[in-house]
Amino acid sequence: MPPRKPALVFIFITLFLDILGIGLVVPILPKLVEEVAGGGIDRAAYLYGWLIGLYALMQFLFAPVIGNLSDRFGRRPVILLSLFGSGLDYFLLAWAPTLAWFFVGRILSGITGANYAAAVAYIADVSPPERRAMNFGLVGAAFGLGFIFGPALGGWLGDYGLRVPFIAAGVLTLLNWLYGFFILPESLKVENRRRFQLGRANPVGALLQLRRHRLVLGLSFSYFLSGLAHQVYPSIWVLYTGYRYGWGTKQTGLSLALVGLMTAIVQGGLTRRVIPKIGERRAALFGFGVMAVALTGYGLAPEGWIVYPIIVFGSLSGLAVPAIQGMISRTVGDDEQGGIQGTLTALQSVAGATGPLLATAVFGFFLSDQAPAVVPGAPFFLSSALAVMAGFLAARSFRRNPVVAGGP
Secondary structure (H helix, E strand, C coil): CCCCCCCHHHHHHHHHHHHHHHHHHCCCHHHHHHHHHCCCHHHHHHHHHHHHHHHHHHHHHHHHHHHHHHHHHCHHHHHHHHHHHHHHHHHHHHCCCCHHHHHHHHHHHHHHHCCHHHHHHHHHHHCCHHHHHHHHHHHHHHHHHHHHHHHHHHHHHHCCCCCHHHHHHHHHHHHHHHHHHHHCCCCCCHHHCCCCCHHHHCHHHHHHHHHHCHHHHHHHHHHHHHHHHHCHHHHHHHHHHHHHHCCCHHHHHHHHHHHHHHHHHHHHHHHHHHHHHHCHHHHHHHHHHHHHHHHHHHHHCCCHHHHHHHHHHHHHHHHHHHHHHHHHHHHCCHHHHHHHHHHHHHHHHHHHHHHHHHHHHHHHHCCCCCCCCCCCCHHHHHHHHHHHHHHHHHHHHHHHCHHHHHCC
């Protein structure tokens, strides 16, 4: 029997279902928490915040573990086990009788959702070094499409019952697991596997390991800052557009759908054409520059219609992250791909946990009586500054490591 070909399509579907599953439950989880917990919307909002933070914390703790396990045992068993656990977890959440079970379910969601590290490492395994940045664009495309369909489908299914979206997510995930069980080949060669070490697998130890590669260390901080800047969108987009432009759910939904569509177009197609032509370094710096300009534009836009062309222009910032990931992946060995992707996932989890707190705090302060002036766009200006810092750190890393950063 001939060996099966690497299944990039399966990895794309897996990443798509990861974000689709999250999007499916976003519209209904706050209401479901209120229904189960009782005590009014104020208590539900408090508990919902803890559930969101718990998910990010679990990803921070377990992404390095899953990434390093995939370096030891291979990508296939780790991805399939995570998928199977994720599918069962959705059913647990669907029939969770008490609030305590919801917390158990979110802990398991965060752990199994860390399969992102192994999935991205799979892409690195099967991609030639010069094509990794292009193929990493599939990650953003999957997230963009999941961001389009997830909330819309979740809201529609939620009309039939608040627990129905969980069941749908569980069925889709287990079908994908079954598909992967039969078609997904192993991507990590036996000679490229390495012994599992706890020092690499805990998040602190994983971050300390970055010091061994100067370019990786600098680019990882750029990666983190760009993720932190990006958190302004899910944190205050609805609040900001409602306050400044009087948008309702329809306008907000349309704008978010456009964000998802443009993300899929840029990272699913444009990265594969642009990055090979201009190189990873220029693509990264260009992307960070666009991000800074677009974020400033959101904060300054006096009319709601201006937001739409900014979304289209700002989507070009999606060139930065695949380029950064490609350079980081090329810098480390084939036996470290899972570990480094786990570390990057952990950094994104930190950004996901702290970014919303920072953005909402700044937004609330600059609308309060204590602020020196009413500046609703202040969180976007702060995120723009973070994007500039990300670009500065990347440029400095390129200057200090010109040979490594030059690469293929």
